Amino acid sequence: MRDGRHPIASIGRRALLAGLAASLAGGFSLRAAGLPDGSASGVPRIAVLDWGIAATLVALGVVPVGVPAPAWYARYVVDPVLPSSVVDIGLLFTPNFELLQALAPQLIVATPVLQLAAPMLQRIAPVYTSLLFQPSQDVLETAERGTLNLADKIGVRALGERLVEATRAELILTGQRLSGLKDRPLLLASPLDDRHVSLFGPNSLYGAVLRQVGLTLAEPNIAGEFIAVGLEKLGAFGDATMVLLDSPAAPGMAGRLGNNRLWQTFPFVREGRLRVLPAVLGSGGLPSASRFARLLTVAWSDNEGGSR
Helix, strand or coil: CCCCCCHHCCCHHHHHHHHHHHHHCCCCHHHHHHHCCCCCCCCCCEEEEHHHHHHHHHHHHCCCCEEHHCCCCCCHHCCCCCCCCCCCCCCCCCHHEEEEEECCCCCCEEEEEHHHHHHHHHCCCCCCEEEEECCCCCCHHHHHHHHHHHHHHHHCCCHHHHHHHHHHHHHHHHHHCHHHCCCCEEEEECCCCCEEEEECCCCCCHHHHHHCCCCEEECCCCCCCCCEEEEHHHHHHHCEEEEECCCCCCCHHHCCCCCCCHHHHHHHHHHCCCEEEEECCCCCHHHHHHHHHHHHHHHHHHCHHHCC
């Protein structure tokens, strides 16, 4: 699983729409389910079908009423923390439409991936499609634009602008703190198993953050977000420093690579140029960009101000 894409994402259009139609036909009450009835005034009732959008909303101070698989959100997003009041509405690409209807949201926010389901979802509530991530050289600009558009949609433009500015300030501060790394090319990877990693390029959120803070990617020629490579390919980057992001789909795998004999031969391992970071949702927009920047700073905070 990468960037919150659940394996069930392969579900076909017919199955998705049929499930929604069946749910809409049923009679499911809030009272019977023990769910909030939405009577509180002044609080937007927004159901979100994406973890990155949910994180952005929480960062804006708006708590969604429902999010798919909050436990997976906790593993992939981590920060900002999703309040316990948020209802689990199923899986990312197969939400529980019956429960979604029972929550009576005023707005459903989804990514373009669920565009096919929009006409059916609109039978529950108006649907707004938000784009916070697209692999390109403009990853951060896309996240900023998507954040401001979302903030406009729900009437909190000022909070959206504040989040954009806070993220920019975080990245400026990170660049200052890690200025000692500017002459050291960095590899960005995440383990797939004990023999393969995802190697991230400049069109990823991680690559965009590095570029913004003035750091250099050791592998700048990856066209998409990442490529899967065998560990043996990493031997070509003898002078690089490795930033290894742990994978929520394989918890602890980043640490277990230390037992791999090939891994132990790489210069970045033998010479102490390896930093292991907790997971960061690569499609998580501005909250993920800030989290990644903070984790980079922490990773070098005890190493001569980032000089290694």
